[in-house]
Amino acid sequence: QEEQLQAGKPRNASYDYVVIGGGTAGLALAARLSVSASVAVIEAGGLYEKDNGNQSVVPYYGLIMPFLATTEDHPRQPLMDWDLLCTPQSSAGNRRIHYAQAKTLGGSSAINTMTYHRGTVGSYQRWADLVGDLSYTFDNLLPYFKRTATVTPPNLQKRNAPNATVLYEPSAFDNRLKGPLQVSWANWVDPTQSWLARALQAVGQALNPSGFNSGKLNGGAWTPSTIRPKDATRSTSKISYLESAIKSKRRQPTIYLHSQASKILFDQDKTATGVAVVTEGNGYVISAKKEVILSAGVFHSPQLLLLSGIGPASTLSEYSIPIISDLPGVGQNLWDQIFFNVLRGISVPNAGTYLATPAQQAVALQQYYTNAAGPYSSAGGYISFEKLPAEYRTTLSPRTADMLSQFPTDWPEIEYLASGFPSGTANPTTIGVISAILLSPLSTGNVTIRSSSISDPPVINLGWLTDPADGETLVAAFKRVREMWNSSAISGIVAGPEIVPGATVTSDADILNYIRQSAQPIWHASSTCAMGKKGDSGAVVDSKARVFGVNGLRVVDNSVTPFSVPGHPQSSVYMLAEKIAENILKAE
Numbered sequence: 216q217e218e219q220l221q222a223g224k225p226r227n228a229s230y231d232y233v234v235i236g237g238g239t240a241g242l243a244l245a246a247r248l249s250v251s252a253s254v255a256v257i258e259a260g261g262l263y264e265k266d267n268g269n270q271s272v273v274p275y276y277g278l279i280m281p282f283l284a285t286t287e288d289h290p291r292q293p294l295m296d297w298d299l300l301c302t303p304q305s306s307a308g309n310r311r312i313h314y315a316q317a318k319t320l321g322g323s324s325a326i327n328t329m330t331y332h333r334g335t336v337g338s339y340q341r342w343a344d345l346v347g348d349l350s351y352t353f354d355n356l357l358p359y360f361k362r363t364a365t366v367t368p369p370n371l372q373k374r375n376a377p378n379a380t381v382l383y384e385p386s387a388f389d390n391r392l393k394g395p396l397q398v399s400w401a402n403w404v405d406p407t408q409s410w411l412a413r414a415l416q417a418v419g420q421a422l423n424p425s426g427f428n429s430g431k432l433n434g435g436a437w438t439p440s441t442i443r444p445k446d447a448t449r450s451t452s453k454i455s456y457l458e459s460a461i462k463s464k465r466r467q468p469t470i471y472l473h474s475q476a477s478k479i480l481f482d483q484d485k486t487a488t489g490v491a492v493v494t495e496g497n498g499y500v501i502s503a504k505k506e507v508i509l510s511a512g513v514f515h516s517p518q519l520l521l522l523s524g525i526g527p528a529s530t531l532s533e534y535s536i537p538i539i540s541d542l543p544g545v546g547q548n549l550w551d552q553i554f555f556n557v558l559r560g561i562s563v564p565n566a567g568t569y570l571a572t573p574a575q576q577a578v579a580l581q582q583y584y585t586n587a588a589g590p591y592s593s594a595g596g597y598i599s600f601e602k603l604p605a606e607y608r609t610t611l612s613p614r615t616a617d618m619l620s621q622f623p624t625d626w627p628e629i630e631y632l633a634s635g636f637p638s639g640t641a642n643p644t645t646i647g648v649i650s651a652i653l654l655s656p657l658s659t660g661n662v663t664i665r666s667s668s669i670s671d672p673p674v675i676n677l678g679w680l681t682d683p684a685d686g687e688t689l690v691a692a693f694k695r696v697r698e699m700w701n702s703s704a705i706s707g708i709v710a711g712p713e714i715v716p717g718a719t720v721t722s723d724a725d726i727l728n729y730i731r732q733s734a735q736p737i738w739h740a741s742s743t744c745a746m747g748k749k750g751d752s753g754a755v756v757d758s759k760a761r762v763f764g765v766n767g768l769r770v771v772d773n774s775v776t777p778f779s780v781p782g783h784p785q786s787s788v789y790m791l792a793e794k795i796a797e798n799i800l801k802a803e
């Protein structure tokens with residue numbers, strides 16, 4: 216397949232549209248545009264099926280890929296990951312976080328943990344207000360969400376989990392549209408998750424009757440995953456959008472694999488004319504007859520804009536890059552959602568327990584191959600959202616309370632996840648994990664460059680916990696997680712005292728210190744090329760994703776959302792690709 220994708224690619228060729236980055240947004244967009252135009256996709260990585268094997272195909276492996284580790288000394292996987300390290304985080308233990316970002320055809324859809332849900336009505340209303348375009352309200356976006364995905368209801372026989380009731384509104388999807396992305400509920404439920412879900416429900420986060428795809432995020436739900444139900448394999452932008460285009464036998468995008476864009480080129484009228492590309496050390500130009508579309512992701516899209524002369528004039532001057540458009544917002548406004556864990560021993564098994572020995576793995580493999588079921592088919596699924604209840608808000612300072620009150624009323628502040636891993640001992644068998652993710656971060660970070668060369672990685676300051684409000688909110692969430700662990704609903708399975716951070720951590724200062732030392736990325740970074748109104752100081756693109764100050768250039772990926780949509784972003788990334796593809800095809 217790689218040869219097929221590589222064969223006969225003309226260098227110095229010309230296409231109607233040149234898309235930089237064959238990732239989540241890039242391939243969705245390219246597939247739609249290629250219906251009526253010639254499209255080239257420039258992708259720095261290769262094929263994940265070859266470079267990462269089952270790790271990117273079998274859902275269970277998606278949860279345990281070694282190179283997703285976040286420490287500086289993480290295992291390297293240079294064929295798949297950009298190996299990005301952030302600057303030392305002064306408010307998070309001075310740690311340099313390894314922030315995984317996929318370098319492969321399919322982009323981060325080939326390494327993400329596959330959770331699929333949408334944001335809230337209020338969050339998209341905020342988006343519409345910020346960009347001055349009512350087409351971004353939830354009701355108006357719904358047709359684009361529907362266009363992206365085909366949903367398959369849970370197979371209750373295979374799930375075989377009476378405590379994992381799926382509730383959702385079928386009307387949030389429309390399978391008649393044959394959305395390429397496959398969205399389904401895993402054919403196996405991890406007992407650790409279904410047990411710990413009871414604790415989340417017991418403290419007041421009841422099952423949400425409409426699921427999380429109808430604009431409401433409160434309470435809990437078994438969410439679907441981007442899994443193809445037929446064979447329980449990962450549904451990526453490559454498998455869904457690109458391969459549908461290939462199978463349809465109509466015109467399809469031309470894919471340049473192992474090809475890194477180094478610069479966007481402009482004529483004297485500041486119209487994008489093409490892209491400078493490097494493949495195996497050789498440089499050449501791919502020309503765009505109509506537009507260049509930048510979809511290189513949250514860190515590399517701002518990097519490429521800067522290298523091409525679009526960004527804060529001071530940065531461009533520092534590296535002697537000729538200024539094409541002085542846009543102070545490029546690389547600013549980085550939003551990131553972070554999380555912490557609280558660990559206790561529990562006596563119920565988890566997926567890893569069923570895969571502990573070669574004999575068990577053989578049984579599970581049989582289930583997986585013959586029935587698309589069993590532990591290998593599962594990628595998790597239970598999540599829960601809330602605004603912190605009143606009794607947990609009493610320790611918030613007036614400033615923090617005021618800042619949190621600026622979020623839309625339906626925007627949850629915290630997401631909770633339950634998971635587990637084998638303890639390696641007989642008692643307790645499993646280490647249970649309840650995690651809390653900050654969905655209302657008030658700290659922001661930034662991305663910049665360290666030279667005028669694409670061979671130097673972008674400089675990423677995540678800005679974690681630099682605003683004291685975030686620490687206060689997370690300390691409150693930490694106490695809420697302890698309430699969950701102490702719930703009588705799970706007292707029968709909890710074995711022994713808290714393992715991490717441990718019962719000695721009780722004061723707010725100690726809890727905050729634990730959070731600073733251990734906070735982790737959930738890899739939802741966004742908004743470094745934020746969409747906004749013309750003239751807004753931080754805005755980089757308008758509501759049709761056109762870059763201000765130049766012609767023929769759009770940015771379409773998770774860097775252009777004005778903020779991190781609450782929860783997991785991939786549904787919004789696909790939606791945006793559909794929406795902007797329509798704009799482009801209608802010449803808007």
Ligand SMILES: Cc1cc2nc3c(=O)[nH]c(=O)nc-3n(C[C@H](O)[C@H](O)[C@H](O)COP(=O)(O)OP(=O)(O)OC[C@H]3O[C@@H](n4cnc5c(N)ncnc54)[C@H](O)[C@@H]3O)c2cc1C
Pocket residue numbers: 235236237238239240241257258259260283315316317318319320321322323324326327328329330331332474475476477510511512513515516519737738739771772773774783784785786788
């Ligand atoms: C480990 C992980 C887990 C996640 N889990 C979830 C989840 O469960 N649910 C969810 O909704 N979201 C999840 N996300 C987030 C979600 O996957 C991303 O927000 C989304 O995929 C981003 O899409 P994108 O198009 O912006 O970028 P990407 O999909 O990352 O695509 C960018 C592409 O551009 C290419 N590129 C970059 N620079 C260049 C260059 N100079 N030249 C050529 N190509 C270039 C890259 O190689 C890549 O293929 C997760 C992300 C990660 C990393």
